[in-house]
Amino acid sequence: MNIVRKIVEAVVDTDVVISGAGPTGLLLGAELALAGVRVRILERQQARHGQSRALTLHPRSIEILELRGIADRFLAQGRTVPGWHFAGLSRRLDFSVLDTRHGYTLFLEQARTEQLLEERARELGAEISYGHEVVSLAQDDNGVDVAGIGPDGDFRLRAAYLVGCDGGRSKVRESAGIRFPGSDGTMSSMLGDFAVADQEAIAAAGRTPLLIAPLSGGLTRIVVTSPERMRVPATEPVTFEEFRATLVELTGTSFGIAEPRWLSRFGNATRLAENYRSGRVFVAGDAAHIHFPAAGQGLNTGLQDAMNLGWKLAAEITGWAPPGLLDTYHAERFPAGQLVTDNTRAQTLLLELTLVPGYRRPVAALRGLLDSLLEIPEVNARLAGLVSALSTSYPAPEGDPLIGARATGRMFGPEGADLVHSGTFAYFGDGAEQVAEGWKDRITVAGTRPENLSELLVRPDGHIAWVRRATDPPDAALREAAITDWAGAAVRR
Numbered sequence: 001m002n003i004v005r006k007i008v009e010a011v012v013d014t015d016v017v018i019s020g021a022g023p024t025g026l027l028l029g030a031e032l033a034l035a036g037v038r039v040r041i042l043e044r045q046q047a048r049h050g051q052s053r054a055l056t057l058h059p060r061s062i063e064i065l066e067l068r069g070i071a072d073r074f075l076a077q078g079r080t081v082p083g084w085h086f087a088g089l090s091r092r093l094d095f096s097v098l099d100t101r102h103g104y105t106l107f108l109e110q111a112r113t114e115q116l117l118e119e120r121a122r123e124l125g126a127e128i129s130y131g132h133e134v135v136s137l138a139q140d141d142n143g144v145d146v147a148g149i150g151p152d153g154d155f156r157l158r159a160a161y162l163v164g165c166d167g168g169r170s171k172v173r174e175s176a177g178i179r180f181p182g183s184d185g186t187m188s189s190m191l192g193d194f195a196v197a198d199q200e201a202i203a204a205a206g207r208t209p210l211l212i213a214p215l216s217g218g219l220t221r222i223v224v225t226s227p228e229r230m231r232v233p234a235t236e237p238v239t240f241e242e243f244r245a246t247l248v249e250l251t252g253t254s255f256g257i258a259e260p261r262w263l264s265r266f267g268n269a270t271r272l273a274e275n276y277r278s279g280r281v282f283v284a285g286d287a288a289h290i291h292f293p294a295a296g297q298g299l300n301t302g303l304q305d306a307m308n309l310g311w312k313l314a315a316e317i318t319g320w321a322p323p324g325l326l327d328t329y330h331a332e333r334f335p336a337g338q339l340v341t342d343n344t345r346a347q348t349l350l351l352e353l354t355l356v357p358g359y360r361r362p363v364a365a366l367r368g369l370l371d372s373l374l375e376i377p378e379v380n381a382r383l384a385g386l387v388s389a390l391s392t393s394y395p396a397p398e399g400d401p402l403i404g405a406r407a408t409g410r411m412f413g414p415e416g417a418d419l420v421h422s423g424t425f426a427y428f429g430d431g432a433e434q435v436a437e438g439w440k441d442r443i444t445v446a447g448t449r450p451e452n453l454s455e456l457l458v459r460p461d462g463h464i465a466w467v468r469r470a471t472d473p474p475d476a477a478l479r480e481a482a483i484t485d486w487a488g489a490a491v492r493r
Contacts, residue, residue: 014040014127015317017146017159019134019172021048023110024285024302025165026117026128031310033124034068034423037317040157041126042148044133044166048118051193051262052109054299055213055221058084059095060389061300062102063406064307067462069421071102073116078108086295086383087347089367091374093384099408100390109215110299137162137175139280160317163282163309165302168271170287176278182271182290182341187352188234189225191264192243197222198256208251219261226250227355234267268292268348272341276305276330284309289337294347295387301340304389305333311423311460320442320488332394332404343386394463402467407458411450419444420460425487429455429468431479438490439483457483 016032018025021043032039057065057074065071082104083092096103121128132150139145144162148155164172173180197220202212211223226246243263244254273288285302309329315321350367353359373379385391394404407426419426425443427435428450436445443457450456455468466482468474480490 012143012160013158014038015159016040016161016163016313017042017134017144017157018163018165019146019170020165020167020285020287021045021114021118021128021130022165022167022285022302023054023113023117023299024306025163026114026121027303028163028165028284028306028310029126029128030068030117030121030124031306031423032314033121033126035311035314035318037314039126040159041121041128042132042134042146043128043130046131048111048114048130050111052111052215053191053264053266054110054113054293054296055107055215056296056300057106057108057113057303058296058300058388059098059100059102059104060392060406061303062106063100063390064303064462066102067307067420067460068120068423069418070116070120073120074106074108074113077112077116078106080104081107084295084384084387086374086387087350087367087370089371089374091371091380093374093387094380095384095388097377097381098384098388098390099410100388101409105296105388107213112216113299134162134164134166134171135175137172137281139176144280161280161282161313163284163313164287165283165285165306167286168269168290170283172281173273173283173287176281176283178278178281178283179274180271181274183269183345185234185267185269187225187230187348187355188232188265188267189223189230190238190243190246191221191223191262191266192238192257192260193219193221193262194257195219195259195261196257201253201255205251205253205255210247210250220257222247222255222257224250225351225355227357230352230355232265234265234269236265238263238265266293268345268352270341270345272334272337276334276337277326282309282313282329284333288333289341291341291344292348294344294351297340297344297387297389300389301337304336304392307461308333314423315488322485322488325486328394336389336392339386339392400467400469402464405464407456407462407464411453411456419446420458420462423460425460425465426458427456427483428458429453430474431455431476434476434479435483438480438492439487441491442487443483455479457486459486 015038018041029039029041082096134148136147146157164170213221247254270291284305353363396403427443428446432445457466459465465486
C-alpha cells in the first residue's frame with residue numbers, strides 16, 4: 001500500500017460514498033471495489049422496489065459487462081433482439097451489422113439488471129445500505145462530509161470522494177452547486193404493468209399506437225401517449241380508469257387490463273449537468289442527464305458513465321493516477337450525454353408533432369422520408385451506432401484517430417476482453433518487456449500483436465489509449481511517455 005492510500009485511510013470513513021443504488025451506482029461501486037477501493041453505496045429506498053422503468057441493455061453496455069467477465073450472467077436472464085427503433089419509425093435500426101460480438105439489444109428488465117449488479121458489487125466487497133438518504137454535503141481540499149437520514153436517525157460520513165447517482169432530482173448535484181440547464185416537459189406518456197391482459201386481443205390488434213411488452217411473472221407492460229392527455233404534467237399520478245379509457249380511445253379496446261402492479265407518467269423534460277464534477281463531487285446517470293426514454297438509452301448511458309469514472313477514481317485513490325485524469329471524466333462523458341439528450345429531443349419531437357392535429361400530415365410525410373433514408377445502409381448504421389453507443393469515442397486533441405475509439409475484437413483478438421477482467425489496462429505489441437517491467441501492477445501484457453498495428457494500449461473501460469502503426473518506427477521513449485499519460489509513471493526498481 002502506498003503513502004497516498006495510507007494518508008487517505010487516516011482521514012476518511014470510506015474512500016468513496018455513492019448516493020443511489022440504481023444501475024449506475026451499483027456498477028460504479030463494483031468497479032471501485034474491484035480495484036480495492038473502500039466504497040459505500042447509500043440508497044434512500046428501504047428496499048429494492050422491483051419496478052422496471054427500463055427494459056433494455058444495448059450493445060455497448062453488454063460489451064462493458066463482457067470486459068469484466070460478467071456478460072453471461074445478464075445474457076442468461078434476457079432475450080436478444082437484433083433490431084431496434086429510432087423515433088418509432090417503421091424501418092428498424094440493424095445492430096447486427098455493427099463491428100461487435102453483441103449486435104443486438106438484450107431485453108432484460110431493470111429490476112433484474114439491478115439484482116445482478118448488486119450481486120456483483122457485494123461479491124467484490126462494496127457495502128450497500130438501504131434506507132439511507134444523502135441530504136447535504138460539505139467538501140474541502142481533503143474530502144467530503146456527507147450528511148443524511150438513515151433508519152436510526154441522522155448520520156454523517158467522511159469520504160475522499162462522493163458520487164451522486166441519485167436520479168434526476170439529485171440532492172448531491174444540488175448540494176454541490178452543479179447547474180442542470182435544459183428544457184421543461186411539453187408532453188407526457190403513461191406506463192402501466194398489468195397482471196391481467198387479454199393476449200388474444202393484443203395479438204388481434206396488430207399494429208397499434210402503443211408499446212406492448214411481456215414482462216416476467218406474467219405481467220404485460222403497455223406504454224401509451226394520448227393526444228388528449230399528453231399535456232398532463234408528468235408529476236400527476238395516473239389512475240387505472242384514466243389508463244383504461246385512453247386505451248379504448250386509441251384502439252377501441254381496453255385489452256382486458258386489470259390488476260395494475262405499477263402505473264406511472266413520464267415526460268420529455270431534458271436536462272444536462274453543466275459539469276459532471278465539482279471538486280471532489282461527481283454526478284453520473286440520471287443525476288447528470290435526463291430525457292424522454294426514446295430508444296431506451298438512459299440506463300445504458302448511466303452504465304457507460306460508471307465505467308468511465310470507476311477506474312479513474314480508483315487510480316486517484318490508490319495513488320497512481322497521472323495529473324488531470326479525473327478531469328477527463330467530464331471532458332469525455334459530457335459530450336456523450338449531449339449526444340443522447342440531442343437525439344432524444346429529436347425523436348420526441350417527431351412523436352409529439354404526430355399527435356398534434358395541425359402537424360399530422362406533414363409529420364407523416366417527414367416520417368416516411370426518414371424511413372426511406374434508413375433503408376440506406378450507411379444511414380442506418382450511423383444511427384444504430386449512435387443509439388447502441390458503439391460509435392462513442394473520446395478523441396484526443398492530437399494524435400492517431402484511433403485514440404479514444406472502442407477497441408473492437410477485430411483489433412485485439414478474441415482474448416482481448418479477457419485481459420481487462422481485473423480492471424487493468426491491456427497492452428499488445430513489441431514493447432511487452434518494458435511495459436511488464438514498469439507497469440505490471442496496472443497493465444496486463446498480451447502475448448500477441450494487434451491486427452495491423454505494432455502496439456496497442458487499451459484502457460480499463462475498453463477505449464484505446466495509444467497506438468503505434470505498423471509503418472511507424474519503434475520508440476521506447478515515446479511509448480513510455482504515451483503510457484505515462486494514461487497509466488501514470490512507471491515503477492522504478
